[in-house]
Ligand SMILES: Nc1ncnc2c1ncn2[C@@H]1O[C@H](COP(=O)(O)OP(=O)(O)O)[C@@H](O)[C@H]1O
């Protein structure tokens with residue numbers, strides 16, 4: 001369903017994604033784990049037609065995001081890392097807007113929106129402007145929205161960030177359910193290791209733009225001789241704390257140090 | 264079609280919901296109408312140019328349409344920073360339709376804003392000078408819409424190239440303000456020094472304001488058909504350039 005080979009993305013001199021290859025099968029739940037700045041979001045942007053790769057090959061549902069943008073866009077739903085709702089529209093209007101853009105048939109649309117919004121417990125807030133929502137509520141609405149048009153693949157970039165354990169549980173229950181029923185392929189990133197451990201069929205760990213390990217959660221634990229996925233992750237990616245969002249200067253410094261380190 | 268409509272609807276809804284912005288953006292035109300209208304009225308009359316408010320009102324209407332449409336276009340930087348743009352960019356619809364719906368929505372909003380200023384100008388003493396007010400009122404709306412279309416498209420095209428707000432101040436100082444001041448919105452186009460006369464002629468707003476003057480007070484400097492054609496052709500050119508830039512946006 002997703003095939004990536006030798007994918008590279010450079011921003012100027014800095015290589016954000018450094019020659020990665022992987023594939024995700026239809027109906028699989030795939031976790032893409034890595035510390036901040038590893039290149040996860042950049043990879044998702046390339047998979048979802050938002051960013052052109054420097055080089056490498058991508059296939060989404062049999063199509064190239066660079067050439068057959070339209071077919072690729074028809075294949076997936078996405079929850080971005082950053083918010084992507086219209087604050088000046090109500091929750092329902094945001095859902096409806098999405099339905100129109102994705103040409104979801106009008107018959108049964110109201111019901112479908114209602115069902116999804118009830119699921120994320122926002123139906124009673126359907127006429128509230130999104131700017132009055134809390135961060136968690138916005139997140140739940142985005143998740144509901146990403147499923148609206150029955151996508152074949154769903155990309156979730158840190159979807160559970162800032163959600164309480166109840167909502168997270170609930171959300172994963174729903175995603176797993178859909179994954180079983182509709183064979184939806186799920187590609188997600190998260191910083192909650194126990195989440196990945198529990199739901200992912202397979203995991204790839206990326207650090208500084210390179211995939212450093214891959215396999216099932218158990219395989220990763222065995223590989224590293226650790227007890228938990230968290231320990232395996234720390235062993236693979238080191239204990240140094242990564243900055244959330246590097247400034248331009250930091251980026252350059254980082255790139256410089258990395259180059260120095262390798263030589 | 265539906266994409267264009269839903270993008271249009273979104274822009275219009277956002278406008279109608281931000282009451283404070285509507286009221287806030289009326290402050291400037293009111294100030295210009297009254298301060299300039301009363302302040303310079305005497306000088307204008309003494310110079311033998313006639314009634315200044317009659318001359319000024321179409322200019323101020325043009326100004327508010329210009330400001331509102333440029334702002335609406337450039338507002339896309341906000342969408343880009345705060346995320347909503349991504350939702351439209353990954354949708355399986357043509358980017359040209361997204362951009363077109365957005366521009367038409369912004370242009371509608373700016374035209375509404377122009378109409379509000381038009382109504383307000385009556386309070387400042389402005390009166391229509393036409394025998395067939397209904398017909399010419401519609402012609403005035405057409406010119407407001409053309410100004411709005413041109414500058415919303417321009418704002419959107421510029422915003423497609425900018426990734427943050429830092430460029431916004433530059434646009435304000437080097438695009439919006441000169442376009443306004445050099446358009447003949449506040450002074451007549453007759454008897455200008457050569458250089459000045461040339462600059463006013465390459466300012467697209469000149470033709471918009473002139474068209475409005477023709478429609479509202481029958482005091483146009485150029486032929487209305489010339490004003491109209493220039494605005495339509497420029498709008499189409501900018502729209503094409505804008506849609507190219509928009510289609511190339513990477514996040
Ligand atoms: N548009 C850009 N220009 C320059 N550098 C960028 C850009 N986008 C991301 N980066 C850099 O690329 C690296 C990977 O970023 P990202 O993919 O967002 O990481 P992650 O999602 O894994 O936290 C980071 O160092 C980030 O600062």
Ligand SMILES: [Mg+2]
Pocket residue numbers: 040041042081157
């Ligand atoms: Mg990220």
